[in-house]
Amino acid sequence: MTSTKPNVVFVLGGPGAGKGTQCARIAEKYGYVHLSAGDLLREEAAKPDSSLGKEINEHIKNGSIVPVAVTCKLLENAMKKSGKENFLIDGFPRNQDNVNGWKESVGDRVNVQCVLFFDCDEQTCVARCLERGKASGRTDDNEASLKKRIVTYNDSTRPVIQLFDKENLVKRIDASNDVDKRFGEFLKYGLKGAVFALPCLITLMDKVATVSLVAGKSMQPLLNPTGLNSDWVVIKRWDIDDYFLQKGDIVSLESPREPQVYMIKRIKALENEIIYDTIKQKEIRVPKGHVWVEGDNKRDSYDSRHFGCIPRGLVTGRALYVIWPPKRFGTKLILHDSEDDDE
Numbered sequence: 001m002t003s004t005k006p007n008v009v010f011v012l013g014g015p016g017a018g019k020g021t022q023c024a025r026i027a028e029k030y031g032y033v034h035l036s037a038g039d040l041l042r043e044e045a046a047k048p049d050s051s052l053g054k055e056i057n058e059h060i061k062n063g064s065i066v067p068v069a070v071t072c073k074l075l076e077n078a079m080k081k082s083g084k085e086n087f088l089i090d091g092f093p094r095n096q097d098n099v100n101g102w103k104e105s106v107g108d109r110v111n112v113q114c115v116l117f118f119d120c121d122e123q124t125c126v127a128r129c130l131e132r133g134k135a136s137g138r139t140d141d142n143e144a145s146l147k148k149r150i151v152t153y154n155d156s157t158r159p160v161i162q163l164f165d166k167e168n169l170v171k172r173i174d175a176s177n178d179v180d181k182r183f184g185e186f187l188k189y190g191l192k193g194a195v196f197a198l199p200c201l202i203t204l205m206d207k208v209a210t211v212s213l214v215a216g217k218s219m220q221p222l223l224n225p226t227g228l229n230s231d232w233v234v235i236k237r238w239d240i241d242d243y244f245l246q247k248g249d250i251v252s253l254e255s256p257r258e259p260q261v262y263m264i265k266r267i268k269a270l271e272n273e274i275i276y277d278t279i280k281q282k283e284i285r286v287p288k289g290h291v292w293v294e295g296d297n298k299r300d301s302y303d304s305r306h307f308g309c310i311p312r313g314l315v316t317g318r319a320l321y322v323i324w325p326p327k328r329f330g331t332k333l334i335l336h337d338s339e340d341d342d343e
Ligand SMILES: Nc1ncnc2c1ncn2[C@@H]1O[C@H](COP(=O)(O)OP(=O)(O)OP(=O)(O)O)[C@@H](O)[C@H]1O
Pocket: 013, 014, 015, 016, 017, 018, 019, 020, 021, 022, 038, 091, 128, 129, 131, 132, 175, 176, 177, 178, 179, 279, 299
């Protein structure tokens, strides 16, 4: 961390309200570091040598709250390790004890800018988690755990949101509806300029190739594997007609919803192919002149599952190699060699 105070935005709401989904978008667009307290706990518990794994897993399955010292330590470590200054802290603080623990260990060393409150009705939250549970592998995306998680949310987290509200920190977002409508709400709150000041994909060069900074977790584990140090990648630009896109290619593209916003995704289906949309739970035939793109990290990616097939013309280049940080230099991102990749 630098001498200026890091900025923190807390992100709260019921289980499955869409916090992670929107945080991924915000991180991708504005370069904020998305730290999900739940993800950090799951990562810690998955370490074979973790002395806390059993305790954390018990809490997660029961929807109860892990002792604040553990969660705070993980959050603080992740913030320090990132070297960045703007953080979305997703799913924390969850109860009064979390608030007190955070004040004691972090307190005034950070600037809490606001609390994004994803307000979503219980039925929608439960339905989304159960749907997610079909593929998430989470031990708590099931009816028994969800009942307990909802009780914890109502009894412990709602009062924390009310507390922040008294301090005028809460920005309420109607989280029951369309993903894009909700993203528009962040802009309405003026977060665009005031809070999320960094572009997610900074293009340094143009014409033949660009070097781009990848923000966000949507292509984990291939890109930004730790979520803390961002990768710089070489993007080969091409005249779209000169290169035949192939399934599996990692490409940069302009967002179909927000002009001038760029993202990196993998091509999952080409024109005339059929793809299964795991969110809408239906098969889609990709129309002529379009492709279907997804992030490798389904949980943290905003992609064709949300905005549908994209015209090929929005694809601006193909990712070739990681060039920074040094220890990741040369990580190959191409599955299919093309004649001019090494030019
Ligand atoms: N607006 C939406 N409409 C429909 N489905 C959505 C919407 N937002 C998110 N989802 C889906 O609902 C599920 C839960 O979303 P997400 O993981 O973002 O919630 P969360 O608030 O981070 O949950 P948790 O706190 O349990 O980790 C995901 O499968 C996601 O794809």
